[in-house]
Amino acid sequence: MLLQKEVVQLTSQLNHLEMSFSFKHIEDKDDLVVLYTGLPNRKIFLSVFNLLKNIDKNYYLGWNVTCVSDIDQLFLTLLKLRQNPPHKDLALRFNCSSATVTNIFVTWLHLLHEIICCTLMKSVPSRHKNEACLPNCFSVFPNARMVIDCTEIYSEIPHSLKNKRDTYSHYKHRNTLKGLVGVAPNGVITYISPLYPGSTSDKKVVQHSGILNIFEPGDLILADKGFLITDILPAGVSLNIPPFLCQPQFTPHQIIQTRNIARARIHVERAIRRCKAYKILHLIPQNLMPLATKIWQVCGGLTNFQFPLIKEVETYYQDKSEDI
Template identity: 65%
Template sequence: MVPRSSMTAQKATYSAYKHKNTWKALIGVAPNGVVTFVSDLYPGSTSDKKIVQHCKILEQMETGDLILADKGFLLKDILPPGVNLNIPPFLVTSQFTPEQVYRTETIARARIHVERAIRRMKCYKILDFIPYSLQSHASCVVQVIGALTNFQPPLIREVAQAYSSNSDNE
């Protein structure tokens, strides 16, 4: 909660969409559903592109890495060489081509795991209300939650089955 006396902070964190003050973080999720990156928190009004630039995740990317992002997440101009951006196609005509349908479905399957990982993080009640006085510790709290999420059972059935097969062999 941002104190009323701090109008600048309140303006930067207020979300008209959610009707409250918010913070944002960039969450990286591996193909197996493991949370691999949690940025610091940024005021809710910060653009996604600014967060990507500031949090230095692009410095950790390697040739061949793939970033899945929302339609409005336009990052092509700041990507390192060899790093690919995959966003759902925009519907320009009345219907997608078969190739666009296949690509959209493939992206959607991967996005589900990202959304599930983020949903697991949001389940921690401590995130429901972080007092403004604890703002300096909030990023650390979210990063620890990202790590704790990885101790939960695997998100993806194939990973869970491989996990249980390995423990059966021990």
């Protein structure tokens, strides 16, 4: 009788697993791994999972999740970030309750943030490390440490009048949140700021975020002409932005300078585009506002697990691996 009861329980558990959406259903198809997680393939997904699997989890709602395996909890979280399906949809797919989806997502978001943003991205590569894989487009900027730019993310209209005013962007004509991204010359995101109200100026974001504490004498920052931050730079740190048109037309030297900066800056624009491929960043609802910065930073950090932005860098690493 006891054995029969155990068989029934195991059969029920097996049926539960077979009915659930799972990473095993897509792991052998790279295009589906990219679609659902933003990661290139099964190998990279498992690398991320291995970084997290042995960490003690303090579940957000105070109770452990046992009906979804750990690997599928990560899968669910990445799926939420990448495609942003409603929690009811995820609950149906993974054969669990909406409360369980919330418990999983918030818990694993914190884990991803702790490992990727607070550990892997804790230190920013020095200028000398950047020189080891400097793309050709940075040959005129050999001392470049970082390319920076701000971007805005749409948010739901806040309830409070003050927050409505603070988050209203005159550039986007909508309520937004603003974040700063810093990219190394090789295309890797090395800095992601917290999110600020959309009306915050680029200069205030730079000043408040603490990014300037990273730089050392001799470092060069590349930015767009909107970053008028020369007066707040640390001693010995220089800024290169496109020249302003103060005459009827640019001089030949200014044209070359503008082109060189544009060639280098395109990589931060591409990096931001990769971040915004995570659909959860298309519109931050009010209920996710307390998690907005972590969501933004995790999405940015996850792009570093994708294939290199710059083909020159990819070729460099391939050549290095052949030399080993």
